[in-house]
Amino acid sequence: MTDLRPIPLFDLKPQQLEVRAELVSAISAIVDNCQFVLGDAVSAFEADFASFCGTDEAIAVNSGTSALHLALLAAGVGPGDEVITVPHTFVATVAAVLYVGAKPILVDIDPVTLTMDPSKIESAISPRTKVILPVHLYGQAADMKAILSVAKRHGLMVIEDAAQAHGAEYSGRPVGSLGDMGCFSFYPSKNLGANGEGGAITTSSRALAERVRMLRDWGQTSKGVHQLAGFNYRMDGFQGAVLGVKLKRLPEWTSRRVAIAHRYAERLNEVGGLEIVGSQPESTHVYHLFVVRCKGRDTLAQQLRAKNIFTGVHYPHSVHLQPAYLGLGYQAGDFPVAEHAARSVLSLPMYPGLGDEDVDRVSSAIRDQLNDRLVA
Ligand SMILES: *Cc1c(COP(=O)(O)O)cnc(C)c1O
Numbered sequence: 001m002t003d004l005r006p007i008p009l010f011d012l013k014p015q016q017l018e019v020r021a022e023l024v025s026a027i028s029a030i031v032d033n034c035q036f037v038l039g040d041a042v043s044a045f046e047a048d049f050a051s052f053c054g055t056d057e058a059i060a061v062n063s064g065t066s067a068l069h070l071a072l073l074a075a076g077v078g079p080g081d082e083v084i085t086v087p088h089t090f091v092a093t094v095a096a097v098l099y100v101g102a103k104p105i106l107v108d109i110d111p112v113t114l115t116m117d118p119s120k121i122e123s124a125i126s127p128r129t130k131v132i133l134p135v136h137l138y139g140q141a142a143d144m145k146a147i148l149s150v151a152k153r154h155g156l157m158v159i160e161d162a163a164q165a166h167g168a169e170y171s172g173r174p175v176g177s178l179g180d181m182g183c184f185s186f187y188p189s190k191n192l193g194a195n196g197e198g199g200a201i202t203t204s205s206r207a208l209a210e211r212v213r214m215l216r217d218w219g220q221t222s223k224g225v226h227q228l229a230g231f232n233y234r235m236d237g238f239q240g241a242v243l244g245v246k247l248k249r250l251p252e253w254t255s256r257r258v259a260i261a262h263r264y265a266e267r268l269n270e271v272g273g274l275e276i277v278g279s280q281p282e283s284t285h286v287y288h289l290f291v292v293r294c295k296g297r298d299t300l301a302q303q304l305r306a307k308n309i310f311t312g313v314h315y316p317h318s319v320h321l322q323p324a325y326l327g328l329g330y331q332a333g334d335f336p337v338a339e340h341a342a343r344s345v346l347s348l349p350m351y352p353g354l355g356d357e358d359v360d361r362v363s364s365a366i367r368d369q370l371n372d373r374l375v376a
Contacts, residue, residue, distance in 0.1 A: 004307060004308045004361075005308065006308045006309075006310065007308065007309045007310065007349050007354075007358045007361065007362060008310050008349060009310045009311055009312045009347060009348075009349050009350070010189050010312075010349070010350070010351050011351050011353055011354075012188055012189065012193070012351075013353075014351070014352070014353025015193075015246075015249075015253070015351070015352060015353060016195075018249070018353075019245050019246065019249060022245045023195070023241075023242055023245055026041070026241035026242065026244065026245050027195075027238055027241055027242065029041070029241065030237045030238050030241050035237045036236055036237045036238070037234050037235075037236055037237060038060075038217075038234050038235065038236075038237070038240075039237045039240065041237050041240035041241040041244060042060050042235050042236075042237060042239075042240030043240075044240070044244055045060060045240045045241075045243045045244045045247065046058045046059065046060050046200070046240075048244060048247055049184075049200055049202070049243075049247060050202060052166075052167070052174070052247060052250075053174045053175070053176040053177050053182065053202045054173060054174045054176075054177040055176060055177045055182070055202040055203055055204045056203070056204040056206070056209070057202065057203050057204065057205075057206070057209035058200050058201070058202045059200060059201045059202075059203075059209060059212045059213050059216060060198065060199070060200045060234075060235035060239075060240060060243075061198070061199045061200060061201065061216050061233040061234070061235055062197055062198065062199065062232075062233050062234060062235055062236070063185065063187070063197045063198065063199045063233075064092060064163040064183060064184060064185025064186070064187060064190075064199040065092040065095065065096060065185075065199070066199055066216070066231070066233040067163075067183035067184060067185070067199035067200055067201045068092060068093065068096035068133075068159070068161065068183045069096045069099045069100065069231075069233075070201060070212045070215045070216060070231070070233060071159045071181040071183050071201050071212065072096055072097065072099070072100045072102070072131065072133075072159065073100055073211075073215055074181070074201075074208050074211040074212045074215065075130065075131055075157045075159060075180065075181070075208070076130065077097075077100050077102045077130045077131055078100055078101055078102060079100075079101035079102065080101075080102075080128060081100075081102040081103070081128055081129075081130040081131075082102060082103045082104075082105045082126060082128040082129045082130065083097045083102050083103070083104055083105065083129075083130060083131045083132075083133050084105045084106075084107055084121060084124050084125070084129060084131070084132045084133065085097065085104055085105075085106060085107075085116075085132075085133040085134070085135070085161075086106060086107060086108075086109055086115070086116050086134070086135055086338065087106045087108070087109075087318040087319045087320045087321075087330070087335045087338045088109045088114055088137070088315065088318055088319075088335075088337075088338040088341050088342065089135040089137065089161065089315070089319060090163070090314075090315065091319055091322060091324070091325070092163075093133065093135055093161050093319075094106075094319045094325060094328075097133070102130070103128075103328075104328060105124050105126075105129070106319070106320055106328070106330060106334075106335060107120035107121055107124050107335075108120050108335040108336065108337045108338055109335075109337050109338050109341065110143065110337070111337050111340075112277075112278035113137075113140065113142075113143070113277065113278050113279070113280045114137055114138070114277055114291075114337075114341050114345075115134065115135065115136070115137050115140070115141075115142035115143065115280065116132075116134040116135065116142045116143070116147065117337070118143050118146030118147050118150060119146075121147065121150045122150060125150075125154055125156070129154070129156055130156065130157065131156060131157045131158070131159055132147055132150070132151050132156050132157075132158050132159075133158075133159050133160075133161060134147050134158070134160060134161065134179075135161040135163075135164075136160060136161065136162050136163075136164060136165035136168060136175050136283075137164060137165075138164060138277065138285075138287070138288055138289045138290075138291050138314070139164055139165050139168055139191070139257075139285050139286040139287045139288035139289065140165065140168055140279060140280050140283045140284070140285040140286070141165060141168050141169070141170035141175050141178070141280060141282070141283035142160075142280070143280060143282070144160075144170045144171075144178045144179070144282070145170075145171065145282060148178065148179070151179075157179070157180045157181075158178070158179030158180055159179055159180060159181045159182075159183060160175055160176060160178060160179045160181070160182040160183065161183055162175040162176045162182045162183060162184050162202075163183065163184055163185035163187075163190060163199075164185075164190065164191070164288040164289070165191075165286055165288065166184060166190065166191045166192045166250065166254075166286065167191065167192075167250060167251070167254050167286050168283060168284055168285060168286045169283065169284045170280075170282050170283045170284075171282050176202035177202065177204065180203065180205065180208065181201055181202065181203045181205075181208060181212075182201065182202040182203070183199065183200075183201055184199055184200045184201075184202065185198070185199050186198030186199060186200070186239065186243055190288065191250065191253070191254065191257070191286055191288050192243065192246055192247060192250050193246065194239040194242050194243055195238065195239065195242045196236070196238065196239050196242075197239070198235055198239040198243060199235075200235075211228070214227060214228050214230060215228055215230045215231060215233070216230065216231065216232075216233040216234055217230060217232070217233075217234055218230040218231070218232065252352075253352040254286050254287075256352040257286060257287040257288075257350065257351075257352060258285070258286070258287060260287070260290070260350060260354055260359055261285065261287045261290050261350075263356060263359045263360075263363075264276075264290055264348060264359055264362075264363060267359070267360065267363035267364075267367070268292065268363055268366060268367070271366065271367050271370055271371075272370060272371070272374055273294055273295060273370045273373065273374070274292055274293070274294050274366065274370055275292065275293045275294065276291075276292050276293075277291040277292065277293060277345070287350060288350075289312075289314055289347045289350055290347065290348045290350040291314065291345050291346065291347050291348075292345075292346050292348060292366075293341070293344040293345055293346070294344060294346065294370070295344065296373070297313070297343065297344050297345070297346050300346060300366070300369055300370070301313070301346060303365075303369045304362070304365055304366070304369070307365050309349065309361070309362050309365055310349065311346050311347055311348055311349070312346075312347040313345060313346060313347065314345065314347050315342060315345075316342055317342055318335060318338045318339050318341075318342050320334060320335065320338075321339070321342075348362055348366075349362055
């Protein structure tokens with residue numbers, strides 16, 4: 001069986017190849033014009049990305065983590081403040097809260113969509129709460145209607161972690177335009193990926209945009225005048241050029257991801273012992289990841305690997321149980337839904353260049369494996 005061609009979890013090469021000529025020409029323009037940091041290519045990408053997200057502003061930075069850090073700073077979050085977020089996410093969401101000296105207050109997730117459970121927010125709010133930070137996990141929006149309504153009742157800001165959900169919509173509005181600010185990552189494997197590191201903050205508040213712009217460039221109001229204690233979080237010119245090329249293809253790549261997801265769903269819907277992570281009815285899904293759940297997840301992953309099919313786990317440990325974040329003071333059992341997700345989720349191969357025959361091979365392998373279990 002191992003002579004079968006490997007199917008990776010993710011493969012960047014088909015995408016790079018598809019736009020190679022455009023990338024090379026966009027990059028070589030930067031080599032010639034020497035706008036290596038920010039510059040025209042970055043500004044043009046910012047304008048295009050803001051329009052893609054339905055916001056007045058997009059500010060490009062050097063990573064999704066930097067985007068979260070600056071959004072929290074611009075929101076005025078600091079020592080003594082609290083930010084409500086989730087334990088079932090990439091660690092960067094929680095780490096950014098610690099960067100500004102604030103305390104992450106975690107709430108459990110919804111058992112169907114695995115995004116923030118809005119019914120858990122109210123009891124987590126204290127007089128120190130400043131921001132609610134939901135994560136649009138795997139490519140679909142969190143339950144924003146409920147989240148925004150709690151935020152409004154309590155006068156809290158909402159910052160969206162949209163690092164996995166470029167182009168997803170909630171009630172017809174793009175993520176990044178729903179809260180006060182949206183934070184995106186352009187890490188190469190994200191739905192919109194740079195050829196290096198990158199990120200952006202989207203907002204329609206001119207005041208917030210101005211603060212973020214200053215903070216990413218040493219807090220300067222004009223050359224040599226440092227109004228705020230800022231950072232060097234600028235996007236480099238090459239990444240702006242690459243992202244400008246790739247953003248034009250994103251709708252097409254997203255359609256392919258959605259088609260792949262539908263094909264998986266058709267083939268896996270009825271498989272006993274397997275559950276597909278559920279959809280948020282108000283949200284479109286851009287399928288950064290296609291995630292299923294089952295008992296004995298690690299065994300299934302191993303059996304698929306034996307058939308040259310490679311899967312991933314996002315994420316194997318809830319943030320509150322990661323050694324680095326035990327200091328938050330939570331313990332096993334505090335977030336049962338998140339902890340169960342960490343044990344059961346499995347990400348199947350998903351990228352625009354994945355073929356229908358690959359989807360079929362992955363699906364049959366899973367069906368065979370789980371049927372064997374029922375028989376045994
Ligand atoms: C990738 C990711 C980030 C961090 O983005 P980087 O560009 O890697 O710094 C933050 N949050 C989530 C949910 C992510 O998936």
